Amino acid sequence: MNEPVVPTPTLSWRRRLFRQLEPEAWPAEGLSRLNRFICVLILVTAFAAILETESSIRIGRESWFLAIEWVAGSLFVIEYLARVWVAVEDPRFRHPILGRLRYVLTFPALVDLLAILPLFLGLVGMEALFMRLIRVLRILRLARLGRFSVALRALGQAVRARQFELYVSFGLALLVLLFSSMMLYLLEGGLQPEAFGSIPRAMWWSVATLTTVGYGDVYPLTGIGRFFAALTALSGIGIIAMPTGIMAAAFSEAMQKNPRR
Amino acid sequence: MNEPVVPTPTLSWRRRLFRQLEPEAWPAEGLSRLNRFICVLILVTAFAAILETESSIRIGRESWFLAIEWVAGSLFVIEYLARVWVAVEDPRFRHPILGRLRYVLTFPALVDLLAILPLFLGLVGMEALFMRLIRVLRILRLARLGRFSVALRALGQAVRARQFELYVSFGLALLVLLFSSMMLYLLEGGLQPEAFGSIPRAMWWSVATLTTVGYGDVYPLTGIGRFFAALTALSGIGIIAMPTGIMAAAFSEAMQKNPRR
């Protein structure tokens, strides 16, 4: 009971940075200050990339968007290099060269690499549209940060545990979809060849009706067609009820298991 | 402890084929390799028949669709004959002739017969549309294979156990449907005879509103008409809530009872 106090060794800079960058190595609750800053940066660049697609916003402000992209992009490059540098702190990637190489080939690291690609591709004259999409998809990097990724994994497990129920309910939904498409193809195909002239065409109407979206771009015109459309709309209630119930149960179950400290 | 090893008798070819074809006779979990192949075949032909209705896909590729149909159709004929041959392995159809005859008249066997009809009817110049539909409906054969049929039966029982609740909720829904149709017929029938000129016509609008599909092809134009339409839309929430709750409960109950080995 008379133990000498072990002095906590001062952490190396690499170790400190690793703790800041790796959410699972962070000792406190929530995200580290650095990761929170990266989150904000990801949101800003993704938001900018979304707005940039709208020409009425982009035109006249190209320099702003360029500046955001260059600043954020440079920081993402630094972040990427830092992550590679500190990777050896992870027991899985101990070896200075091979460990870092293996880290670079992990899925999250490849996503990070993809996220900084637009910066370099822009230099070699890559198409703007493609790069913009990659920049929007940077938002997916958020998915692996903090509790959201834990929640997603728990949700994934809960859904997998009920996959058979989901298969059956989707199977039933597909049968109803197929049957209603076929009926409307038969009943309205001659009158409205553009909308119901084939089963795949009728399926567009059928999905819009079963999900109760109901755009109203296509709808039956004959009495008997409307009668079957009404049956389809009503059966849509049951079709939606089943996966909804399963998903809601899976979600609430997953959330109850979720570790909230 | 000194039991002589009973040699497992080698199974006859007919018995082996019966096990492969009959899901309930299959000793292992899941579907036999042969039934899995038949499932794929059914999906392929049904999918081909669906695509074939779209003239922009069919024209120029008639020979492909014909080939798929002839190959799959021939295999279905062989499968049908094989099923008749092995039927006597089933204790219910022991007699070589009468047993097989009785098997041929069972519901699943009649469905199988229907599924191979298009092949022969094509030879005697039957109408293409009718045959195409039968080929699409082949997909229903999937319903009796494996766990899906068990799930469907369990779901059917759960729904039957709540049939009174479903009757009451559908009765209420019908009363609301009838009442809202009548009100809109009275209030908008004069202004929009095409859409609300009779109660059956107003019902088309009413179903689209109560199910929240809302195509938007017909809608009230007067203030008082819109007031009652808003009430209808709001009461649609309750109308949908009741069968949804019943169906979701029935479905989750049915799935919990489902044997998952």
Added chain:
Amino acid sequence: MNEPVVPTPTLSWRRRLFRQLEPEAWPAEGLSRLNRFICVLILVTAFAAILETESSIRIGRESWFLAIEWVAGSLFVIEYLARVWVAVEDPRFRHPILGRLRYVLTFPALVDLLAILPLFLGLVGMEALFMRLIRVLRILRLARLGRFSVALRALGQAVRARQFELYVSFGLALLVLLFSSMMLYLLEGGLQPEAFGSIPRAMWWSVATLTTVGYGDVYPLTGIGRFFAALTALSGIGIIAMPTGIMAAAFSEAMQKNPRR
């Protein structure tokens, strides 16, 4: 233990008819044969009255509809007189004259009287539309027959038990409705005076959006208007979730209490 068998006294014709007509006096399960026949008659006349509003069905078949109405109407008159005659079998209406008078003034008896009015009003040249509606409303007579009325009463009690929850959720829904109408009136009122030129007008759009019906006759055109419309549509999910959950729970609770012999 040596009790003499009490001979069941032969029932009077009036008593027998009373048992046939009054669901609660019927000793066996379900409805009596006479009441089942009356149900069918009600459904037939209501269905005929619905179809009669559609001129493409009515024209050329007026005599059919007249025949259905005269036959069914006469039978309803006979039924009404029979009900008055046997009313004295009910302990509440024992007195031959005063008892029957009091029975005639009960709510169900007044509904029955209303149901036979069209027959006599037709003779004195009453307007056809009004009479047709009364004939459609005859369907409400079904509501008091058999288990459906028991179920409705149980449902009514369950809803009443949760009336405070329903008030709160409807109060919240009204606040959201009012707020979104006001926002769209402010943002789109100038641009689309026909659709959003006042709060009551904007409410039509707002109800269609919150209930997810979405006819698409009116929708915002500006960016900021669409932003608030999107918020409205998303908050519609919560708005619907609350009364749906309450109603589904009330309904399932009511049904569990329902006496099923």
Added chain:
Amino acid sequence: MNEPVVPTPTLSWRRRLFRQLEPEAWPAEGLSRLNRFICVLILVTAFAAILETESSIRIGRESWFLAIEWVAGSLFVIEYLARVWVAVEDPRFRHPILGRLRYVLTFPALVDLLAILPLFLGLVGMEALFMRLIRVLRILRLARLGRFSVALRALGQAVRARQFELYVSFGLALLVLLFSSMMLYLLEGGLQPEAFGSIPRAMWWSVATLTTVGYGDVYPLTGIGRFFAALTALSGIGIIAMPTGIMAAAFSEAMQKNPRR
């Protein structure tokens, strides 16, 4: 058992008024008669303000609306002064001057002040539109009266307790929204620049589809665009299922805790 009857001291007028005005000081169940009258007054003026925005109702009835506003407004002024006068009965605002000053700066008192502003602003020639909105927003004063405010607070707590689940489900919904907008922007942007020419534009369609509102003002036209739209509509079922389930559970939980005397 021989206790002398303690004479209930006659309450001062200020104390009596305080009890009438302050719902939490009211000894009996429900609302005091005075507060019930104020509720009716709030509803009447808010309803009048809503109707007044509709010019077809306002024109020719300006004097009525003015009268309602002047009478109700004067009563609200009197009510406000009375509330300030009796505020010192509240233990928190004991001091005759400082206590009242602090009461005046509480949130509910500021809302009350805002509610009587239109009356005075009208005298100095304020814009009619702005004043009308304030008058509509008077309805928010109802929120703090009686059990509704208790229910709202309980609901707020229940929602806060599940805020993480709600974040996750909204996060997922946003990812699906973003992904479907991006796909439709890519697939239909060239064909329909007005509707899908940028990601923010495509989001309008995406929200309408995921919430199943489906106005039908914009929808994909190509086959591949419709295929992704169908996937979006189907995934909308799951997207809605999750927050619906959470909100419904939170609401029913909040209501069960609600004190019903």
